[in-house]
Amino acid sequence: MQLLVSGRTVRESTSAPALEGTTMQKPKLLKAIVERQNKHGRDQGQTVFEYLGIIVIIVLIIGAIVGSGLAAAIANAITQALADITAN
Structure with missing residues (x-):
């Protein structure tokens, strides 16, 4: 995935799943994004x-x-x- 920052293209260090694909792949993409965010040590909240x-x-x-x-x-x-x- 590439990001445009201050007129320069910056590449993320981790590869992101492609946004293109069939309808069945979009829930998998969302699940992958959520799992990746949860792995970054975010606080899971209080029970x-x-x-x-x-x-x-x-x-x-x-x-x-x-x-x-x-x-x-x-x-x-x-x-x-x-x-x-x-x-x-």
Whole structure:
């Protein structure tokens, strides 16, 4: 495959399948392109279970903060800081 870059023809280092051919060859071409892209070390993405695990951890952290009374202490500190700022 050749590319035109800044008026010069540049050849790719890997050979690409020909774009010409019968209708049956086009799905093979698409499959070859997708497989080649996947082989280049691209991130495959997160699975649903990994996202679920992150959500569970966040819920546990929020539950621990609320259950321990730390949330009330944080709210009181913020309220006091705002009162100090507005008083001056």
